Amino acid sequence: MSLEKEALSTIPIWVHLPALPMEYWGERCIRKIAGLLGNVLKIDNATKNKDRLMYARTLVETDIRKGLPDEVFFTNEYDELKPPRREWVNKESQKDQTKAQIKQHHDNSxxxxxxxxxxxxxxxxxxxxxxxxxxxxxxxxxxxxxxxxxxxxxxxxxxxxxxxxxxxxxxxxxxxxxxxxxxxxxxxxxxxxxxxxxxxxxxxxxxxxxxxxxxxxxxxxxxxxxxxxxxxxxxxxxxxxxxxxxxxxxxxxxxxxxxxxxxxxxxxxxxxxxxxxxxxxxxxxxxxxxxxxxxxxxxxxxxxxxxxxxxxxxxxxxxxxxxxxxxxxxxxxxxxxxxxxxxxxxx
Incomplete structure (x- = not known):
């Protein structure tokens, strides 16, 4: 049995696709679009049920050795090139942003x-x-x-x-x-x-x-x-x-x-x-x-x-x-x- 640590190459991350047009909110479409970033593991229930339309949210397994792209493009049914807006979800940065907003709120009240x-x-x-x-x-x-x-x-x-x-x-x-x-x-x-x-x-x-x-x-x-x-x-x-x-x-x-x-x-x-x-x-x-x-x-x-x-x-x-x-x-x-x-x- 080998006790050497295996190098971590892939991690699951939650991906937001803000302002995704409604015609692409089908589960197959979301999987294809998010699939450009890696292996789609899951689509959250709010996205499936269209309970929250401000963004689509998927869990994607990505190769961290390749890094995260700044832009992802896909071609729609009319052969038009579309760049879906995306945000990488980082819970720690969200906490820092919330603290900053609270501080700003007190400073400017x-x-x-x-x-x-x-x-x-x-x-x-x-x-x-x-x-x-x-x-x-x-x-x-x-x-x-x-x-x-x-x-x-x-x-x-x-x-x-x-x-x-x-x-x-x-x-x-x-x-x-x-x-x-x-x-x-x-x-x-x-x-x-x-x-x-x-x-x-x-x-x-x-x-x-x-x-x-x-x-x-x-x-x-x-x-x-x-x-x-x-x-x-x-x-x-x-x-x-x-x-x-x-x-x-x-x-x-x-x-x-x-x-x-x-x-x-x-x-x-x-x-x-x-x-x-x-x-x-x-x-x-x-x-x-x-x-x-x-x-x-x-x-x-x-x-x-x-x-x-x-x-x-x-x-x-x-x-x-x-x-x-x-x-x-x-x-x-x-x-x-x-x-x-x-x-x-x-x-």
Missing amino acids: ETCETMAIQSPEGNIESESQCTTITEPRGEPHKTLQQGKNVRGLNKANKQAEVVHFIANHISLFSLLETKVKRQGIGALYQIICPSWCITYNLALQKGGMIIVAWRAEEMKVDIRFVSSQIIHLIVNPNVGDNFNCSFVYGATDKKERGIMLTELENIGTTVTGPWIVMGDFNYIANLNERIGQKSRLHEIEPLRRCMVNCDIHDMKSTGRFFTWSNKQRGNARVLSKINRELENSAW
Whole structure:
């Protein structure tokens, strides 16, 4: 038996293929493309199920003696030469980058100059609603705009409306209550924002209640928490400081909504620097936020308690005050404000 050490020549590494066009997301295509780098051992489940469309991820066995190429090209079905963008995943460097981002966040927490955010939610019958929100510190930067809840995104006219909605220099947006099933996400992505990165909570909530999309060339996004009612991000724009951003869609069930508030409070304990929370909370926070039906103190206490515990408050905004209607007329009509935008004192 030989006790000499064998020279290590091959190692498995996780390879990311960012911004891979949807037509190449089949397992055979991914294996062929990643196969240019070595022996493909595995494709992760999120890639197989198309749960995360910001990049395809594969485990590839590579020969370290040859080194890693700077570029990899492949020829598509039209004999066009394509260079897939790729990143070599190094967990240690990711940790160092995270520490650097946290340090930068503390060093630059005085102001928060953000990219534009547009989040479709809230609906009064079929009318369009748009709330313009004042930027942090009152500086003349781009505005954050919160639009209307899409309430189903499977029809062409709804999709066209969203495409028009995000065409106005938007870099980060969220869609709520899309009602898009898993098999329809790829087609929706191609129609609405084919060059964007997206994430969603479809695996945790049937009907795709929250979709978040951003322009990767303008910002880096760290997805910190995803549940059936919340997607929480840390956003690092190319211009300006990092900020925390949470998109919420409260359940109709009272007990589940309570879980959402607990999750928000848990997120609040980890937040440093600017934080904005926006979406459909399915709660009112003040007695005057519902007309046509009596408001009671026990209905507003849960959200108000959460706001105090998280140290967040309503942002200054303009636009429609009531965001929901029961679509009735006359004395039977009920209007309420269940959509809102909240900020902490660092925003």
